[in-house]
Amino acid sequence: MKLFPIILAAGKGTRMNSSLPKVLHPIGGKSMLQHVIDTCRTLDADRITIVYGHGADLVKETINSADDLRWALQEEQLGTGHAVLQAKEFIDEDAIIIIAYGDVPLVKTETLKLLENDIKNGSDLSILTTKLKDSTGYGRIIRDEVTGKMTSIVEEKDATDEQRKVDEGNTGFLAAKGKDLLRWLKEIKSDNAQGEYYLTDCIALAVKEGANVTTVLCERELEVLGVNDRKQQSILEREYQRIQTETLMKAGVTLIDPARCDIRGQITAGKDVSIDVNNVFIGDVTLGNNVTIESGCVIKDCQIADDVNIKANSVLDSAIIGNNCDVGPFARVRPDTVIKDNAKIGNFVEIKKTIVGEGSKVSHLSYIGDTTMGEGVNIGAGTITCNYDGVNKHQTIIGNNVFVGSDTQLVAPVTLGDGANIGAGSTITRDAPNDVLTLSRSKQLNIKGWKRPAKKK
Ligand code: UD1
Numbered sequence: 001m002k003l004f005p006i007i008l009a010a011g012k013g014t015r016m017n018s019s020l021p022k023v024l025h026p027i028g029g030k031s032m033l034q035h036v037i038d039t040c041r042t043l044d045a046d047r048i049t050i051v052y053g054h055g056a057d058l059v060k061e062t063i064n065s066a067d068d069l070r071w072a073l074q075e076e077q078l079g080t081g082h083a084v085l086q087a088k089e090f091i092d093e094d095a096i097i098i099i100a101y102g103d104v105p106l107v108k109t110e111t112l113k114l115l116e117n118d119i120k121n122g123s124d125l126s127i128l129t130t131k132l133k134d135s136t137g138y139g140r141i142i143r144d145e146v147t148g149k150m151t152s153i154v155e156e157k158d159a160t161d162e163q164r165k166v167d168e169g170n171t172g173f174l175a176a177k178g179k180d181l182l183r184w185l186k187e188i189k190s191d192n193a194q195g196e197y198y199l200t201d202c203i204a205l206a207v208k209e210g211a212n213v214t215t216v217l218c219e220r221e222l223e224v225l226g227v228n229d230r231k232q233q234s235i236l237e238r239e240y241q242r243i244q245t246e247t248l249m250k251a252g253v254t255l256i257d258p259a260r261c262d263i264r265g266q267i268t269a270g271k272d273v274s275i276d277v278n279n280v281f282i283g284d285v286t287l288g289n290n291v292t293i294e295s296g297c298v299i300k301d302c303q304i305a306d307d308v309n310i311k312a313n314s315v316l317d318s319a320i321i322g323n324n325c326d327v328g329p330f331a332r333v334r335p336d337t338v339i340k341d342n343a344k345i346g347n348f349v350e351i352k353k354t355i356v357g358e359g360s361k362v363s364h365l366s367y368i369g370d371t372t373m374g375e376g377v378n379i380g381a382g383t384i385t386c387n388y389d390g391v392n393k394h395q396t397i398i399g400n401n402v403f404v405g406s407d408t409q410l411v412a413p414v415t416l417g418d419g420a421n422i423g424a425g426s427t428i429t430r431d432a433p434n435d436v437l438t439l440s441r442s443k444q445l446n447i448k449g450w451k452r453p454a455k456k457k
């Protein structure tokens with residue numbers, strides 16, 4: 001049987017108090033809707049339909065469109081039942097339809113598979129429920145007192161005091177065959193407290209028909225918690241980070257405090273990696289064996305090889321770092337930087353679009369941009385590549401075994417030949433030849449008889 005998930009994502013999310021549509025708010029740096037799409041993708045689904053409406057253009061633009069996505073516009077948000085009906089043209093009569101919510105980001109593939117299997121095993125309508133400590137806002141699962149079978153879902157606003165006491169809530173996720181779902185949906189009315197077409201009214205209709213309605217209980221409340229406000233968003237962010245850091249620790253990474261490590265993307269790590277507190281990893285980060293990350297770093301889209309030490313408070317973006325390198329503390333490594341084996345980038349150094357050759361050192365207080373640097377180079381403190389003339393960027397080429405004295409400006413385009421030596425305090429505007437000393441410093445004067453100014457009376 002084919003499987004077509006439909007993700008409801010048209011709601012406004014009033015309680016977020018935001019101009020961003022709710023389903024675009026992030027958990028772990030990724031929009032909630034993208035989380036749900038990615039999970040649906042692991043289901044072996046034939047196509048995924050997204051019902052969108054509030055912030056339509058932005059939602060569609062933000063989500064990377066792909067061949068497997070279909071978009072159904074719900075112009076007016078008249079309720080979850082109405083939302084599903086907007087996707088009518090994508091509902092195959094014989095397929096299994098799974099309804100998912102774009103604001104419930106942590107639902108797992110295994111859980112959705114349980115709903116699918118229920119239908120495959122003869123259920124007509126399978127509902128995912130959960131036991132709640134606080135069921136405020138949830139539709140309550142109403143069961144027959146004698147048989148224990150589910151008879152309906154009552155929305156909180158329509159519930160009696162007695163029904164409100166029920167601690168089993170509707171997660172919103174359900175599965176049914178396309179033809180059944182369409183038949184029930186056509187009968188739904190909006191004569192309820194919210195004047196909405198409730199998807200949840202399908203249950204009572206199915207029961208009335210004598211259909212086989214079943215439930216799957218999700219034990220982990222946080223897996224099916226929906227985000228309606230910023231507090232719930234923060235709860236799920238923590239839960240997501242807990243799951244991520246647990247996976248990392250299982251893979252053999254030491255996290256000094258997992259509650260103070262945030263992963264907004266994926267980390268692949270080798271053996272004996274140690275990560276101190278307050279680090280943020282963004283995008284795709286690869287860490288080799290024996291990598292140490294001291295506290296307070298932000299590392300985005302980087303490949304870091306073996307035996308590297310990233311010292312405290314460094315910010316690295318889109319860089320490739322070779323074996324046995326030291327970076328930081330307080331280093332800023334900007335995109336398109338390659339740091340080869342055994343190199344060292346020290347404190348208060350900014351590096352951009354640069355290749356740092358094997359064993360080269362930029363130890364203190366420098367800006368190196370648009371530069372290709374050879375092996376065994378030593379860049380003195382306070383060296384600046386003047387790569388920008390106000391209009392264009394220019395290249396600095398530094399050969400092997402070059403020594404650059406402190407407080408030097410290299411005015412690009414400029415080339416320093418192999419073995420070149422630049423005297424401290426020079427402004428280099430022309431190429432420096434191989435193996436000689438190049439200086440552009442003004443001569444020192446020692447003035448005899450000069451007196452310090454005295455304070456006026
Ligand atoms: C819904 C369920 C409730 C369940 C709860 C779980 C109904 C009637 N109620 O209530 O039983 O316990 O979720 O979180 O189904 N949406 C649309 N179009 C609309 C309305 C909603 O696409 O016209 C989407 C929203 O973007 C959201 C989802 O459907 O992703 C749920 O909508 P929401 O307004 O949060 O429903 P709840 O009141 O929470």
Ligand code: MG
Pocket residue numbers: 103226227228
């Ligand atoms: Mg909700």
